[in-house]
Amino acid sequence: DSGVTQTPKHLITATGQRVTLRCSPRSGDLSVYWYQQSLDQGLQFLIQYYNGEERAKGNILERFSAQQFPDLHSELNLSSLELGDSALYFCASSVTGGPYEQFFGPGTRLTVL
Amino acid sequence: AQSVTQLDSHVSVSEGTPVLLRCNYSSSYSPSLFWYVQHPNKGLQLLLKYTSAATLVKGINGFEAEFKKSETSFHLTKPSAHMSDAAEYFCVVSDSRGGGADGLTFGKGTHLIIQP
Numbered sequence: 001d002s003g004v005t006q007t008p009k010h011l012i013t014a015t016g017q018r019v020t021l022r023c024s025p026r027s028g029d030l031s032v033y034w035y036q037q038s039l040d041q042g043l044q045f046l047i048q049y050y051n052g053e054e055r056a057k058g059n060i061l062e063r064f065s066a067q068q069f070p071d072l073h074s075e076l077n078l079s080s081l082e083l084g085d086s087a088l089y090f091c092a093s094s095v096t097g098g099p100y101e102q103f104f105g106p107g108t109r110l111t112v113l
Numbered sequence: 114a115q116s117v118t119q120l121d122s123h124v125s126v127s128e129g130t131p132v133l134l135r136c137n138y139s140s141s142y143s144p145s146l147f148w149y150v151q152h153p154n155k156g157l158q159l160l161l162k163y164t165s166a167a168t169l170v171k172g173i174n175g176f177e178a179e180f181k182k183s184e185t186s187f188h189l190t191k192p193s194a195h196m197s198d199a200a201e202y203f204c205v206v207s208d209s210r211g212g213g214a215d216g217l218t219f220g221k222g223t224h225l226i227i228q229p
């Protein structure tokens with residue numbers, strides 16, 4: 001158990017809908033990262049927050065957004081969902097930013113029908 | 114820019130024989146390198162990390178990796194495979210600039226199969 005929690009574990013929705021994925025980092029970790037894992041794209045970095053502020057963006061679509069709240073939990077919002085958005089979404093956390101190991105949550109499996 | 118190439122998409126070994134998973138990296142800065150493992154339907158677990166200290170890194174479950182700057186490689190090894198090692202393994206790079214994008218760059222993964 002990494003100490004990072006993600007809810008829900010599974011999510012099934014329809015095209016065009018909007019969903020919110022939630023992540024709670026390990027106690028004491030200030031940095032939260034979101035990743036998408038799909039069969040065709042592999043594991044891709046989406047976005048990072050550090051102590052409430054956006055720190056870096058990766059391959060995140062404009063239809064996707066995230067935020068980190070004062071209690072350091074984070075939410076990833078996915079809107080206007082398409083079939084191709086079906087994937088595993090992982091949250092990770094680390095103590096600070098920088099090249100330190102990240103601890104991954106169990107993931108949320110999103111299925112768009 | 115940083116990138117990672119895992120040279121084998123699948124590796125099959127017999128239980129009790131050595132494991133070698135190959136990884137080459139590219140980084141504009143001094144990289145930090147990691148190996149993560151993902152068991153079926155599970156999250157990612159850190160096996161080991163290199164962050165510019167000793168070039169031979171020991172990890173969990175008997176795994177090791179050696180950082181070779183001249184070859185830009187960070188291959189993962191284990192002397193004797195166990196059935197429980199069957200999983201997907203990811204080689205990961207993060208450059209050490211700090212202050213910029215700190216997302217990890219993942220290789221495409223190597224699926225390790227252990228034959229009884």
